Amino acid sequence: MGTREIRYFQVGSHAVGNRLLDPEQRTVQADPERANALTCGHRACQGCGEALGARYVVDAALRATAGRLVAVNATGCLEVFSTPYPETSWQLPWLHSLFGNAPAVATGVAAALRAQGHEDVRVLAQGGDGGTVDIGFGCLSGMFERDDDVLYVCYDNQGYMNTGVQRSGATPPGARTATTEAVGDAPGAPFGQGKDVPRIAMAHGVGYVATATVADLRDLEGKVERAMEVRGARYLHVLVPCPLGWGSPPALTIRIARLATQTGLFPVYEARDGEVTGVTTIRRHVPVEEYLRPQKRFAHLFSHPSGPAALARIQEMADRNIERYRLLGDGGAT
Amino acid sequence: MRRQIEGAKGVAEVVAACRPQVICAYPITPQTHIVEGLGALVRTGALRGCEFVNVESEFAAMSVAIGASAAGARAYTATASQGLLFMSEALYNASGLGLPVVMTVANRAIGAPINIWNDHSDAMSQRDSGWIQLYAETNQEAIDLHVQAFRLAEEMSVPVMVCMDGFVLTHAFEPLEVPTQEDVDAFLPPFTPRQVLDPSEPVSIGAMVGPEAFTEVRYLAFHRQREALGRIPEIAAEFAAAFGRDSGGLLHTYRCEDARTVVLAMGSVLGTLKDTVDALRDEGVAIGVVGLTSFRPFPMAAVREAVGGAERLIVLERAFSVGVGGIVSADVHMAVAGLGQLHHTVIAGLGGRPVTRASLRRMMLEAVEGRLEPLTFLDLDRDLIDRELARVRARPRSGPAAENILRDVGVVGARPH
The missing domain is CATH 3.40.50.920 (Rossmann fold)
Known part of the structure; x- marks a missing residue:
């Protein structure tokens, strides 16, 4: 799928209506024939970023593969809220095995399809950040290293939300979780920890790696479509705010995801064969406070004596990302 | 035709004759010769239509087998000892989902103390995993049990472990008869899965089940194994009629x-x-x-x-x-x-x-x-035990027991017999 220059007719908005685009350029979700792979009736919370992200990802993957798709799911919110026995919200073949093995199960599905000559059927694996960066990391690394024909999608809500908001290897510094309480001298999650799995995927030489958020759903769809054009291991890391775990109003899910990108804390980029090939630059650069303040998990940063120092460190992280990925573009803010 | 071959090689050849479509391999002594043999058979083209996946752990090996089986492929792996324990969570999952994976367990002790030699601690530890466990007395029976295992697993939709003593069987060379491709094909029909991930007929597999139905789902697993009690001797009898050997049974x-x-x-x-x-x-x-x-x-x-x-x-x-x-x-x-x-x-x-x-x-x-x-x-050296117990009584920090006993025995490593 290509992109094209859009002329903005409305001032103060970055939204582009589908009616301004050629039919083939319109979003998958605007298509009345969309797969609607994750149907209504699932039990996600109001404002769940993961449910939104998963629907866009799976529908886009289904369109890209003409419906020839199998999904493998790690244990976690997405699995639990989509398949309470005897109901299922999935409209495609879907397999849940364990928390830590989705990449390996997907490898098995892909191998079985190849052995049976069904190479037109593609495999999508998905999990949350706990299932991806922590407990499933060994299997993920193995799948990357073997270059198995699997698109793995991590819906990153930065913690173990299904079990009650505990810290994961993707929880940001300073964030309050049930296992990094906002108490003591250094409240919240410690600094200097955590994994940057997109970069780890790039270090494996994975053919296609991208990050995205639910703030830019057309970008997310496009990345899924481009990922499906490639054979071998692919990795997509999607930031999905969790109103429950982040203590943010459900109505702000999209805005908070956008603020994560506009501060530079969550860089949105694409990489091929280990090299960054495209970056979504920041439109309206804002300080990290603007992203952190609406989230109760960071509330202590604005009341505790250690708050200013912590905020400065978080700002440094954002600045480092801006520099590393040139998030303000070559000529500064656009 | 009987040939003088290693037990592990015989197992590799008979598994190949069963036409597995996905084999996942992670090495652990004394299972290695089995997966090495299968890897070679896939590489040379002797075993066609089979994906041989070198995985990063036993947990991944069983997980790959789960995915492969759910996608309609005949799936096989082999392991032993610590490897079996490492895949334990996935073992329960494979049986819980009713996926007919077949696995060879080259029985070996479990550490600590680390020990590569034979006993049945590994398979026994997975007694309640929901897998059928068949134990081979001889290498010939191990070979024959694999043909029966695929048939049994796929008929019952239950995974089957073929247990054979590590080293004692796996590494023993003796005259063995590996069933021919033609005979295995006649005995073992192609895999027809009860459930399969198929885009033209989408199903969800692995849903969450609460108290309202968990007992019934688990009871069905019990029921399938009870049914297997009837099928195991029948399949052994059919095998005896087809191959002329009395292998397997209860x-x-x-x-x-x-x-x-x-x-x-x-x-x-x-x-x-x-x-x-x-x-x-x-x-x-x-x-x-x-x-x-x-x-x-x-x-x-x-x-x-x-x-x-x-x-x-x-x-x-x-x-x-x-x-x-x-x-x-x-x-x-x-x-x-x-x-x-x-x-x-x-x-x-x-x-x-x-x-x-x-x-x-x-x-x-x-x-x-x-x-x-x-x-x-049997053959417990009571003197060694008493000496270590005396050390424990004498000093609070008596040191690691295994190392103390080895020092008493006077060797580092295995005890010569």
Whole structure:
């Protein structure tokens, strides 16, 4: 799928209506024939970023593969809220095995399809950040290293939300979780920890790696479509705010995801064969406070004596990302 | 045609003849020669239409097998010891989902202390994983059991473990007959999955089940294994008719008619037991052997029938449950409940310690003469135990027990026999 220059007719908005685009350029979700792979009736919370992200990802993957798709799911919110026995919200073949093995199960599905000559059927694996960066990391690394024909999608809500908001290897510094309480001298999650799995995927030489958020759903769809054009291991890391775990109003899910990108804390980029090939630059650069303040998990940063120092460190992280990925573009803010 | 080959090679060849479509391999002694052999057969093109996946752990090996089986492929892997434990969570998942994976377990001890030699601690630890467990007495039976295992697994939609003693069988060279491709094809139809991930007919597999139905779903697993109790001897009989060999089934009896004492065991130790019994029979001792092939499902009725006529029952086990004693014994005792027999559990051959005819003979005579304890560790070196216990009493920081004992023995590493 290509992109094209859009002329903005409305001032103060970055939204582009589908009616301004050629039919083939319109979003998958605007298509009345969309797969609607994750149907209504699932039990996600109001404002769940993961449910939104998963629907866009799976529908886009289904369109890209003409419906020839199998999904493998790690244990976690997405699995639990989509398949309470005897109901299922999935409209495609879907397999849940364990928390830590989705990449390996997907490898098995892909191998079985190849052995049976069904190479037109593609495999999508998905999990949350706990299932991806922590407990499933060994299997993920193995799948990357073997270059198995699997698109793995991590819906990153930065913690173990299904079990009650505990810290994961993707929880940001300073964030309050049930296992990094906002108490003591250094409240919240410690600094200097955590994994940057997109970069780890790039270090494996994975053919296609991208990050995205639910703030830019057309970008997310496009990345899924481009990922499906490639054979071998692919990795997509999607930031999905969790109103429950982040203590943010459900109505702000999209805005908070956008603020994560506009501060530079969550860089949105694409990489091929280990090299960054495209970056979504920041439109309206804002300080990290603007992203952190609406989230109760960071509330202590604005009341505790250690708050200013912590905020400065978080700002440094954002600045480092801006520099590393040139998030303000070559000529500064656009 | 019988050829002088290694047990592991025979297993690799027969698994290839079963036409697996996905094989996942992670190396662990003493399973390695099996997956090496299969890897070579895929590379040379002798085994076509098969994906050979080198995975990063046993947990991944079983997970790949789960995905492959759910996508409609005949899936196989092999492991042992720590590897079996590492895949434990996935074992329960494969059986819970009803995926007919077949796996060879080259039985080996579990550490600590780390030990690469044979006993049954690994497979016994997965007793309740929902897998069918078949134990081979000989390499020929191990080969034959694999053909039957795929048939059984796929008919019942239950995963099957074929257990064969590490080194004792896997690394032994002997004349073995590997069934021909043609004969295996005639015996083993292509895999028709009960459930499959197919875009033209989408299903969700692996849903969350709460208290409202969990018991029923789990009961069905129990029910399938109970059904397998009927199918295992039928498949063995069909195998015997097709291949002319008596392999598999629930159990085998040896010289049990009129036996007043019966020894029940599993695996390769049965050969030594039979030789020992032959000698005792020549001396007029009424003793027989029962070789249990199917440990899961456990054939209660068949065991009761096989050993119920004896006055004295000895269960010889190559594993034990710390804090209790025998593992197989518990099930055997349930099978013969109310018969008023004398029961003995003998733990033998742990960590590869040879189970010799001399030791077995001594133990059996003690039993017959009423001198055998209810629970015995065969050939236990009591002196070594007492010395370590004395050290523990003497000093709070007595050091690591295994290293202390090795120092007493005077070797570092394996004890020579």
